[in-house]
Amino acid sequence: MTIEISDADAAPALHDAPRRQAGNSAAFWAATGIARGHEVIRRPGYLAVAGDARAGLRVLIQEPGLDADTVAEITALAHRASGPVDAEDPFSATDLSHLGMRHWQMPVMLRPAGPAAAPTMDVTRVRDSADLYAAEQAVIAGFELARFEPHRPGEMFPPSLITQPGVDVFVARIDGEVAGACVTVVHEGYGSHYWVGTPPAFRSRGVGRAVMLGSLAHLARVPVTLTASRLGRPLYESLGFTAATPSTWWSRR
Known part of the structure; x- marks a missing residue:
């Protein structure tokens, strides 16, 4: 993976983090949709990936405060979706409450470019389908993604995902067994x-910290954003991330 930087990238601003996160999420989900063979819908105010009954519909809002016509388009997509619906609004400025979905907020966080400490366990970039499927299983178990059970290898992380521009998958191992995973996108x-x-069997053993440190080593020259859960936020703060603004997530199962 080649990383290009500019002078602007060297001094990231917290106020720009939501827009950066929005663009990066759109890039990630477009890559995921392409790898899965799902429909990728690109509009000025949002990107959507329309998947099957298990993957569902993913909507990534790209601008603060979408107009009524654009919200109507998203509404129509949600009504047509054959499976779950998930929408992410890093600006927390578009109201989708009329869809009757549960919603919550998580902070968009930003880490400036810089080195990271070495992980305390083996962390490697995924290069083959066997490790990719193990990473897939770790994520499904870690996030309790019932929609992808029973497990079908390559359904969540198809082999072509790691050939998409800027996309990498990392795994952490304990005694040779994959104990956690993450995906990075530039x-x-x-x-x-x-x-x-991190699957339940490996929690409280430093796996999340290790896989973050191992992946951050490959991102040392660029600022990094993420959206943090309540439980994950203390870890990310300890790794140099700062909360910028709340992101609103909407979901229907």
């Missing part, structure tokens, strides 16, 4: 993390 001079997951 887009327009910023990195971002997704699916930082």
Whole structure:
């Protein structure tokens, strides 16, 4: 993976983090949709990936405060979706409450470019389908993604995902067994993390910290954003991330 940086990337601003996160999330989900063979819908105010009954519909809002016509388009997509619906609004400025979905907020966080400490366990970049499927299983178990059970290898992380521009998957191992995983994406001079997951059997053993440190080593030259859960936020703060603004997530199962 080649990382290009500019002078602007060297001094990231917290106020720009939501827009950077929005663009990076769109790049990640477009890559995921392409790898899965799902429909990728690109509009000025949002990007959507329309998947099957298990993957569902993913909507990534790209601008603060979408107009009524654009909200109507998203509404129509949600009504047509055959499976779950998930929408992410890093600006927390578009109201989707009329869809009757549950919603919550998580902070968009930003880490400036810089080195990271070495992980305390083996962390490697995924290069083959066997490790990719193990990473997939770790994420499904870590996030309790019932929609992908029973497990079908390559359904969540198809082999072509790691050939998409800027996309990498990392795994952490304990005694040779994959104990956690994450996905990183580099887009327009910023990195971002997704699916930082540890199965229940490996929790409280430093796996999440290790896989973050191992992946950050490959992102040392770029600022990095992510959206943090309540439980994950203390870890990310300890790694140099700062909360910028709340992101609103909407979901229907």
